[in-house]
Amino acid sequence: MELKNLGKVTEYSFEYQPDFLEPIPNKNSNKNYFVKLNCEEFTCVCPVTHQPDFATIKIRYIPDQFLIESKSLKLYLTSYRNTGIFHEEVVNRIADDLIKILNPRYLEVEGDFSVRGGIAILPFVNFGRGEFEQFAKTRLAKHDLE
Numbered sequence: 646m647e648l649k650n651l652g653k654v655t656e657y658s659f660e661y662q663p664d665f666l667e668p669i670p671n672k673n674s675n676k677n678y679f680v681k682l683n684c685e686e687f688t689c690v691c692p693v694t695h696q697p698d699f700a701t702i703k704i705r706y707i708p709d710q711f712l713i714e715s716k717s718l719k720l721y722l723t724s725y726r727n728t729g730i731f732h733e734e735v736v737n738r739i740a741d742d743l744i745k746i747l748n749p750r751y752l753e754v755e756g757d758f759s760v761r762g763g764i765a766i767l768p769f770v771n772f773g774r775g776e777f778e779q780f781a782k783t784r785l786a787k788h789d790l791e
Contacts, residue, residue, distance in 0.1 A: 648667055648669070648714055648716075648717070651667075651714060651716050651717070660724060660726075660727055660728060661724050661725055661728045661730075662720070662721065662724040663721065663742045665717050665718075665720040665721040665724060666713065666717050666718065666721050666742060666743070666746050667713075667714045667717035667746075668711035668712065668713060668714070668746050668747055669711065669712050669713075669714045670710065670711065670712075671708045671709065671710055671711055671712045674708065674709055674710050677707050677750065678707065678708075679705055679706070679707055680705070680706050680707075680708060680712065680713075681703070681704070681705045682703070682704040682705075682713075682715070682718065683701060683702070683703050683704075684701065684702040684703075684704075684718075684719075684722050685701045686699075687699070687700045687701065687702045687722055687725065687756075688700075688725065688726050689725040689726065689727075689728050689729070689730050689735060690726075690727060690728065690729050690730075691729065691731075692729030692730055692731060693729075695729065696761070698732065698758055698759070698761065699758070699759040700732070700735075700756050700757055700758040700759065701756075701757040702722065702735075702736070702739065702754065702755070702756055702757075703753075703754070703755040703756075703757070704718075704739070704743065704752070704753070704754050705752070705753050706743070706747070706749045706750075706751060706752040706753070707749060707750040707751040707752075707777065708747065708749050708750070709747070709748055709749055709750050710748070711746070711747045711748070711749075712747070713743065713746070713747060721742070722739075732756055732758045732766040732768055733766070733768045735756055735768075736754045736755065736756045736768045736769065736770050737754075737768075737770050739754045740752060740753075740754040740770045740771075740772060744772055748774075749772075749774075750773070750774060750775065750776075750777045751771070751772070751773045751774075751777040751780060751781060752771065752772045752773075753769065753770065753771035753772070753781075753784065753788075754769070754770050754771075755767065755768070755769045755770075755788075756768050756769075769785070769788050769789070771784055771785050771788070
């Protein structure tokens with residue numbers, strides 16, 4: 646499997662680029678385990694005011710046949726830098742893009758956006774398939790009751 650970005654000169658894009666995402670084979674697909682990824686330097690812009698928004702994006706998933714290659718994820722998340730998008734849409738779009746490319750058993754994306762205008766927005770979305778469908782429903786219902 647040849648990767649487009651790993652080990653090559655990085656060419657950043659600051660407009661949404663889902664094509665940056667690249668899967669790699671999961672050599673442990675015979676078991677269930679969590680992969681947790683945190684991007685503490687996520688930025689996008691408000692689609693109305695064009696003011697910058699800053700967030701920590703937390704991605705957690707139980708892989709099936711594929712994992713996300715981390716440099717491709719970095720480039721993908723960086724591509725939101727000048728993208729005008731609401732916080733709730735960001736987490737849903739990231740989840741949709743990762744589900745499409747990875748087909749994970751379970752996935753969740755949480756955005757912890759910095760306070761702006763006196764309000765912090767913390768959207769959460771998740772997905773489960775097969776035996777993890779009920780887990781996803783329960784996790785969504787209880788995600789903020791930790």
